[in-house]
Amino acid sequence: AGQDPPKNKRPKEQGENRIKPTNKKVKPKIPKIKDRDSADSTPKTQSIMMQVMEKGRFQKPAATLSLMAGQTVELRCKGNQIAWSYPAYLDTFKDSRLSVKQHERYGQLTLVNSTAADTGEFSCWGQLCNGYICRRDEAKTGSTYIFFTEKGELFVPSPSYFDVVYLNPDRQAVVPCRVTVLSAKVTLHREFPAKEIPANGTDIVYDMKRGFVYLQPHSDHQGVVYCKAEAGGKSQISIKYQLLYVEVPSGPPSTTILASSNKVKGGDDISVLCTVLGEPDVEVEFRWIFPGQKDERPVVIQDTWRLIHRGHGHTTRISQSIITVEDFETIDAGYYICTAQNLRGQTTVATTVELS
Template identity: 55%
Template sequence: MKLGEAILDSHSVCEDGAGNLNRAAGACSVPTEPLTKPPRSLQAPQSRPSRQHTMKLWVVLCLALLWVQLQNGACQTPKRRKDVEENRIGPGGKRGKIKRPKDGVGKGQFLLTQVLDKGRFLRLSQTTTLTPGKNMELRCKGNSIGWSYPTYLDTFNDSRLSIKQSDKYSQLVLTSPSAADTGPYSCWVIVCDGIECERDHDRTYVSYIYFTDKDNLFVPSAIHFEIVYLRPDRPAVVPCPVTDPHAKVSLHREVPPEEITANGTQLTYDPTKGFVLQNPSPEHQGVFYCKAVTKGTPQISTKYQLLYVEVPSGAPFVSLAVSPESVRGGDNVNATCSVLGEPEEDVSFTWTYPGQSRRPVHIQTSWRLVNRGMGHTTRLSQSVMTVEDMETIDFGNYVCNAKNQYGETTVTIGIISK
């Protein structure tokens, strides 16, 4: 028997027919047969319970009810969800609050939206298809926002593009967009610590926007014949992106005429980039073009010259020579600094020479593509320094420094009087 039941059974209380309280075991039981009320004269005198006795009964009842509630957990007060979320116990028993991202935008949430007619907004997905000619307005939430967009708009310093920053969002407006404006549009939050600012990669959003034009299935390019360099250590891209993601695109060789089938492994197609060659080889050289088809007449892209590159990436390989080899006072001398490297790799030259602060010299820089045989193509970059009417101050060491995106190389050659 439980404690609560024992307390209630030992203090059973009920009223009798006269409205009096009885306190005896079984006093509240219901008789099975009707009882005959004895004459008043035979009834024993009844005494009302005292006030103190009644108070004790109420105390016992309250204690019993309290015990039952404690057993059921009714007295436990649930903690507010907000308190549970905001307060966390950290290392060392310290309590702290969760830091929420500024501007109410966290990782995985949408930052980039398009403004539609009548103040309606559309959250952009990873790819978006729009109609050319209709002004485009994009917004990115935050009080310090950075933008990126197709380089085509920067190359020509296009006045159709404008960006404005307000207290709550940044606005990008492109008026009269065309098929040439197809490409990735991205925005991100800029986080600053004093004077140092950086891009918040967790709060970045990008959407590739197609401005679909049935008359321009390929994204227009100012280059009508483009060179694509093939390297054995990296994939190569034949850049023929389209303005309609549903267009069917194929790759074709010009001579001999044939279609190169995309197999999904060695050759794949990405509508935002073009055809990707995973493992280029000399056999992939030649003139190629892309063909796109939707519902109308097939369209042809720009032509691409694919060249295989022999020289691997790295710091410049420099050679330095002087002519004539035998020099005397009054002679004219050419010092030639040469670099053999990748076809599209720019090289910059700097010179250090005797008499540098006393007399002028003539320096000419140039480059050209060289066919090394077996289909291998490299770029020859040269800087030629000409010193006319050599004097005593001109004899000594001539130093050439060549630099590319991977590093720099310095070579020295001495010129002495014969």
């Protein structure tokens, strides 16, 4: 009986709208828009992700899941345009154990024969597409971080036995020793002099999804470190990480150019050197424009790079490109222009070489 009055009220409102559509067009729309807003706001807090359980059951996955390695994981996200993110390890080797499919009403991710190395964040989101251009729908997302526990593997396995972590003064640095057991106690240690480095929450914090995070790296932090994990009466040591402090601020390449001589006699050889000092892990590409280019003048261009240590253990990447012209002629005189480019921009420098 308690449900009858609302049922009776709704048809009346609809009837009124039909009788006087012109006068009341605006008024009924206002509550409707509010209803839509409130309906739209709920997905922002509700995940669109479901985990497929045994016997066809479904459940919303928790923010973190602990599963035994070897288990099959099937995740579904509601929507007809679903994009996925998962541990980069699975992408690196184009792993056949991973399957991602789009069905009419949901996206599906399946991982079989899981291993400790698969530990990480699995997330999905709906896409709003206009033709081929899609953008992320922030109202429709879902994620879970899965720990795949494997016997004898407290740490997520690394492809190498040694890794380099660059410490930039203007951004966080991460020593990526992640664990496969949620309850593991993890500590950070310096190799020499041997001591534990406290994760005090101000300089360094431990994030189980990322590792040890250096919030404000400085040169005192550099050296060789490793992590130690303890769980269930067992302990394990991670690979070692070389922490290198970076001197050069991030940005477009800091570029200089220098000719072996700016005045050359005919028949001599000339070389022009373009040099970039930059961050150790940022690659640089070089392009040259030179006077004899339009005449297809043969030149030799050689690109090299190496890491250099500059005082107080600061580490810098020096990238160089050298253009060499043999048997200098009139057509070789003019501007030698070098453009250096990295992911953050490009810098162009030039010098002149004249025939004396």
